Every structure is written in structure tokens, then in C-alpha cells.
Amino acid sequence: MRWFARRLVFYVFAIWxxxxxxxxxxxxxxxxxxxxxxxxxxxxxxxxxxxxVQTYEALLGGGHHSIWQDYxxxxxxxxxxxxxxxxxxxxxxxxxxxxxxxxxxxxLVGVAFILAFVIGTGIGMVAAWRRGxxxxxxxxxxxxxxxxxxxxxxxxxxxxxLGLKAGWFPIQHAYDNDVIPAWSWTFVSSAFRHAQLPxxxxxxxxTGGWVLNMRTVMVNTISEDYVGMAHAxxxxxxxxxxxxxxxxxxxxxxxxxxxxxxxxxxxLVFIEIVFSYPGVGYTLQSAVLGNDYPLAxxxxxxxxxxxxxxxxxxxxxxFVLDPRLRTA
Amino acid sequence: xxxLEPTALDLPLVAARRGINVGRIRVPGWLALLLxxxxxxxxxxxVAFMVVVALISPLISVAHPNDFNILATRxxxxxxxxxxxxxxxxxxFSQVVVGARRSLALGALAGALATVxxxxxxxxxxxxxxxxxxxxxxxxxxxxxxxxxxxxxxxxGYLKTRGMWTMxxxxxxxxxxxxxxxxxxxxxxxxNRDFILAAKASGEPTWRVVFGELMPNMISRIAAAFVLVFxxxxxxxxxxxxxxxxxxxxxxxxxxxxxxxxxxTVLQGEWWPFMFPSxxxxxxxxxxxxxxxxxxxxxxxRLRTERxxxxxxxxxxxxxxxxxx
Numbered sequence: 001m002r003w004f005a006r007r008l009v010f011y012v013f014a015i016w017x018x019x020x021x022x023x024x025x026x027x028x029x030x031x032x033x034x035x036x037x038x039x040x041x042x043x044x045x046x047x048x049x050x051x052x053v054q055t056y057e058a059l060l061g062g063g064h065h066s067i068w069q070d071y072x073x074x075x076x077x078x079x080x081x082x083x084x085x086x087x088x089x090x091x092x093x094x095x096x097x098x099x100x101x102x103x104x105x106x107x108l109v110g111v112a113f114i115l116a117f118v119i120g121t122g123i124g125m126v127a128a129w130r131r132g133x134x135x136x137x138x139x140x141x142x143x144x145x146x147x148x149x150x151x152x153x154x155x156x157x158x159x160x161x162l163g164l165k166a167g168w169f170p171i172q173h174a175y176d177n178d179v180i181p182a183w184s185w186t187f188v189s190s191a192f193r194h195a196q197l198p199x200x201x202x203x204x205x206x207t208g209g210w211v212l213n214m215r216t217v218m219v220n221t222i223s224e225d226y227v228g229m230a231h232a233x234x235x236x237x238x239x240x241x242x243x244x245x246x247x248x249x250x251x252x253x254x255x256x257x258x259x260x261x262x263x264x265x266x267x268l269v270f271i272e273i274v275f276s277y278p279g280v281g282y283t284l285q286s287a288v289l290g291n292d293y294p295l296a297x298x299x300x301x302x303x304x305x306x307x308x309x310x311x312x313x314x315x316x317x318x319f320v321l322d323p324r325l326r327t328a
Numbered sequence: 329x330x331x332l333e334p335t336a337l338d339l340p341l342v343a344a345r346r347g348i349n350v351g352r353i354r355v356p357g358w359l360a361l362l363l364x365x366x367x368x369x370x371x372x373x374x375v376a377f378m379v380v381v382a383l384i385s386p387l388i389s390v391a392h393p394n395d396f397n398i399l400a401t402r403x404x405x406x407x408x409x410x411x412x413x414x415x416x417x418x419x420x421f422s423q424v425v426v427g428a429r430r431s432l433a434l435g436a437l438a439g440a441l442a443t444v445x446x447x448x449x450x451x452x453x454x455x456x457x458x459x460x461x462x463x464x465x466x467x468x469x470x471x472x473x474x475x476x477x478x479x480x481x482x483x484x485g486y487l488k489t490r491g492m493w494t495m496x497x498x499x500x501x502x503x504x505x506x507x508x509x510x511x512x513x514x515x516x517x518x519x520n521r522d523f524i525l526a527a528k529a530s531g532e533p534t535w536r537v538v539f540g541e542l543m544p545n546m547i548s549r550i551a552a553a554f555v556l557v558f559x560x561x562x563x564x565x566x567x568x569x570x571x572x573x574x575x576x577x578x579x580x581x582x583x584x585x586x587x588x589x590x591x592x593t594v595l596q597g598e599w600w601p602f603m604f605p606s607x608x609x610x611x612x613x614x615x616x617x618x619x620x621x622x623x624x625x626x627x628x629x630r631l632r633t634e635r636x637x638x639x640x641x642x643x644x645x646x647x648x649x650x651x652x653x
Contacts, residue, residue, distance in 0.1 A: 014473045148614035150563045153606040160594050259472050266477025288485035296482050303478045
């Protein structure tokens, strides 16, 4: 249990660092932070949003106090999920914009990343089991090659060949234009069809890493004595592979899951942009390009928290799978 | 970004220090070892090819890469325009070969900077131990937890200028943690070896043990970690440029893909403005990944793909001497 308590303390600390980095970023840039923000804006933007100066002042914690006072005010506001108003969606609060877009992203990256993990570790396991076999000499290099391409390139390739040329998948947005988001069959099925291609792109981009990772660990596990013992007992080959070697080999990749998830969240930004998918990644890019700093900061905080929650879930799973941790 | 992270970087390249003579040219030991492995040989060839292309790009690019020509817009690849032309009529081939310079330089320099930070922090922390190690380890883990791409996107949004050196510094600052984790773990395994203890016992100051004894013995691992961050930096930088958060006036692979996306060339069925720079980027990353995989195999023979079985099967298919292995 002490191990678990330590992890919890670490996550609280990580969230605090994420918040502090967020707070310091505009202040680290040379010059007055508020002037720096305002210089990005066109006169038309200033005229269209009368409250924009106040919004920025609020975002930076008031602007008239010492940096420490600002910092306390900032933490207090974030603790109440008050990220300020989005300047590009004025006067919608940032939390509302994020609440509208986050579910799409979580759905996309959640489904795709778990699929990539399952497929990748599965292939890695088989490849190590039969080294030099078909999986090892054809499937593994193929996944390695595909994964060398950045996520947005794979997304563009999928868009062009599978979406545009073959016409198998819809190529843009999260649902058909004439459908209203609601818990109805038409919406869910439409959303599902639109998610297929982005999910395929994420799987293509991230499976290769798992294949290599799992293969490496599995190759080492296979030569362990208990695997030889399982063979000697006359157990079925497949049972030795999955229950004996596989179950032990999956722990290191599982431990790396959280770090990989953080990078997948980054890849998601690109994939959403390629498919104009209205998730947080797409919103983040338009927020940064449109100088909507409250929204950009809010999304960064929320994404960091998402990654940390994923870490926490993995820790619990690890706790269940690895008996050694329970006694530590 | 897609990441193929090596698990074992413990390589005995230092051991093979003696060079080998091929004809008149003397090949250093580590290179000979890497060239003997099929994967790293392919990888090194790909990377070397890209570097050569980048170096000779002024000779092979047909025009200034960003010259536009309204009479020759959106042309499919042909003998005249090997990789076709963009919406503005710029020659994509020239953009790709000239862009290789900036993309490769940025990736390599950001990787190098991150390597320096990671090597100093990770190795020193592991050796000193105690509270310093705890702090560095904590910092590394925090940086690995905060998603790098969104952080970089927000940070580069605040930047007033996005010149090459600014981007190098920002990318290195975010990526050093990937390396620090690997190098720290390896320094931990080395720090209780006899030669380190001997240096310590003979009264060497800490900085000399770290920089004079520990670091030279980890040089091959540091090099491998550099290759890892090199390609991550390459991917991250092209990604930022693709998002419109790089230097849009420069010529690089990411910028070319950015304009292809902005002008929605893909949706209009023009595949060449995005396909060729993407292929160049992917090929380079593949080369670097193969080098890493080769290093992994050199250091851990178990990982090697066994080839004998397949050859005999091929022989059986050909009806030849199937059973005379």
C-alpha cells in the first residue's frame, strides 16, 4: 500500500508542476505578459471582444499584484475549474468549450490506444515465440516501417487512399452534418462511422512501438527456467506462450503504457486536425493560432490531468497483475 | 508521435574499439560492428543518403525552392518537375531536398542539446545519489507525464519569434527527460563498478569521476540515446511546423506539408505536395529507428532474427537441396 501512496503523492505533485508551468509560461517570455498577449491581437479582435483585456488580466491573475499573489489567485481559480472566458468563443467559458470537445477526444484516443496496445503486444508475443517465422520476419518489419511515419502523415495517407480514393470512410468531422448530437441511434452510428479512420490512423502510428517493446521483453522471458519447466510439464504450446511467458512479459510494456499514452495524446492533436475532428486537439491548435490563451491553457491543464488519470488506472491494473507490488 | 523506444541500450561498442581495415580505409571498431548488422547497416545507409542529399541540395534543386510560377501550378510529377508543383507553382522536389537541410539540422541540434542536458543531469544525479538523484528523478518523471506535444504547442504559441535556435531550445527543453531516464538507469548500473570505486578511492573529485570516468565509459549509450531523441525531435519539429507553429517562411519538410494541408491539396486529389516530404521524413526516421534496432541487436544477441530456418524453407520451395543445411 505504501507504493500506491507514493504514486498518489507523485501525481498530485505532477499536476501542481503542470499548473505552475502553465502559470509561468506567459511570464517567462520577455516583456510585459499582457502586452505580449495583446500585441498578437488585431484591432478588429479587440473591438469585437470588449472584455478581452479584462479576460487576459484575469487569466494572468489580475496584473496589478505581486507574482505570488497572482499565483495564489490562479491556483484558487483552477481549483474551482474556472479557466476564464474563451476569447475566440467569447463569452463562452473555457470549461464549457472543453466539456463539449473532450468527450470526442477521450473516445478516440481511448478506443484506439487500447486497440493498439492489444494488437501490438499480441503480435510482439507471437513474433518472439517463433523468432524468424512469418510474423517475425514480415509483420514486425511492416509495423516498424509504418510506425516510423509521423501520425499526421499516416492520417493524411489514410485520408487520401481509404477515404478519398476508395471511399470506404467519411473523411471529415465527428458526425454527419445533418445529425444533431444526442444519445440517439442515428448520432451514435454516425459518430462511429466518422471515428473509424482516425482510430485506424492512431492504431497504425502506435502499434509498432508495442510490437518492438513486447518482442524484446518476451525474447528475454522465453529463456527463463519456468517457461522451460512449463514445456517440460507437457503443457500445450499456446498455453505456455500466453499464461506463462506472455503474462510475465506484459508487465514492462504495461508500465510504459502511461508514458506512451502521453505521447499518443500529442499525436491525437495532429490526427484531429487532419480529419477536422472537433476534439480538444483541434480546438487547441485553433486556440493557439487564434491567440485564445485562456482556452489553450485550460486544454493543457485538462490534457495533463487526463494523462495522470490514465497513469493512475495503469497503476491499479499493475497492482492487480503483479503480486510483488502488493507486498512492497 | 510514433515512438519506437529501445529497451536495451547496453551495448558493448566500446569493447570493439580496434578498427578494421577495408582496403586502404580504416573503419573504426564501432562502425564496423554496426555495419555488420543488417538493420543498422540499412539504417546508416538511409541516414547517410539523406545527409548527402541535404549537403548537395544547392546542386540538385532546380530553382529557388519558394519561387512561384503561376503558369505551372498544381502539376503532377513529371520529368520537368520530378515531385510536381505546389498551389503556387513551387517545385516540390527543390523544397524537399533543400528542406532536408533545416529539418535534419534542427533535429540533430535539438537532439544534441537534449543529450547534453540529459547526460549531465542524469549521470551526475545517478552518481551523486541521495536527494539530488531524487529531485532529478522526480523532475524527469514529471516531464514524462505532462504531454509534450500540447505543452510545445502552447509554449510556441507564446513565442514572439520562431527562429531555428528558439525552436531548438524549446524542443530540447521538453525532450531531455526521455533521455535522462535511460542514461540515469544505466549510470546506476555502472556506478559501483571497480574502476569507478578505484577512482573514488584515489581521491578524485566528484566532477572528475563523473566527467572523466563515468561519462567516457557511457559514450556509446549516450550516442544511442542521442539517436532516439534525434528522431523524436525531427518528428516533433515537423509536427509543430505542420500545425503552423514553426517558422513558416523557412523551407523544411514540415512547412511544405503545412502548406499542402492549408491549401487542402489532399482533398483535391493532389497527393504529391504532401506525399514526398512525408516520405522523406518517414524514411529518415525509419533509418534512425533501424540504427537503434541494430544497436539493440548488437548488444543483445537474443533479439536477432534467425535467418537459417527461412533460407532452408526457401530452398525447399525452389525444390533444391532442402535437407542439406
